[in-house]
Amino acid sequence: AQSVTQPDIHITVSEGASLELRCNYSYGATPYLFWYVQSPGQGLQLLLKYFSGDTLVQGIKGFEAEFKRSQSSFNLRKPSVHWSDAAEYFCAVGIGGGNKLVFGAGTILRVKS
Amino acid sequence: DTAVSQTPKYLVTQMGNDKSIKCEQNLGHDTMYWYKQDSKKFLKIMFSYNNKELIINETVPNRFSPKSPDKAHLNLHINSLELGDSAVYFCASSQANGADTQYFGPGTRLTVL
Known part of the structure; x- marks a missing residue:
């Protein structure tokens, strides 16, 4: 069955520090992969998506993610976190x-x- | 202008009641969705409509009935509400039936007492 695992329930980083949020998926075919962000009391906003092509995708707000087929992963990264990035992130x-x-x-x- | 809107934002009701949540999108999209986010923030798709036709119907109690009067609207009617129905319900829409970006509404927080 298809599934997505985000191993970290909570992550705390200092403002200005780099960030990596982990995501692993289980799916037999070529996946379409997404990262969404949800601020408190808000709906979900798309940060970025991967369909095909370049495995490093750029998104909004300075986020990027890298698709690694061999690891079934699609980790989200940001080089320098801002206080306004505090939210919940969904892969x-x-x-x-x-x-x-x-x-x-x-x-x-x-x-x- | 709000792209995907839902009404009401909050809904508090008694067990056994029947209630509806409305969703409208002004993006001209062909496909609309309902998701349920439970108390642990787990998001799961419930239904999807494409041009007023049901295309995804997950394992959802038949007390839940989606209705799409036109492709810009997808309403969710819930009969005989139960405590376990308490959740945040999100509506979403996308351009077509496929891996297009889904745009989410702000959510409706349903509390069943």
């Missing part, structure tokens, strides 16, 4: 042609000043 895989999203459990990011 998702699109299956069934891509329109059905299977989400991970999310990682809560806290930013300390």
Whole structure:
């Protein structure tokens, strides 16, 4: 069955430090991969997505993610975290042609000043 | 302008009642979705409609019935509400049936007492 694992429930980083959020997926075919961010009381906003081609994808707000097929991973990175990045981050895989999203459990990011 | 809107934002009701949540998108998208986010923030797809036709129907109690009067609207009607229905329900839309970006609404927090 398709699944997405985000191993870290919470991560705390200092403002200005680098960030990496981990995501591993299980899916038999070529995956469509997404990262969404959810601020408290808000809906989800797409940060970036991977369909094909270059395995390093750039997103909004200075985020990037790298698809590694051999590791079934799609980790999200940011070189310098801002306090406004504090939110919950969801990794998702699109299956069934891509329109059905299977989400991970999310990682809560806290930013300390 | 709000791309995907939901009403109401909050809904508090008694067990056994019937309630509806409305969703509208002004993006001209063909596909709309309902997701449920439980108390542990786990997001799971419930339904998807493409041009008013049901294309995804996950294992959801038949007390939940989606209705799409036109492709810009996808409403969710819930009969005989139970405590376990308490969650945040998100509507989303995408351009077509496929791996296009899904745009999420702000969510409706349903509390069943």
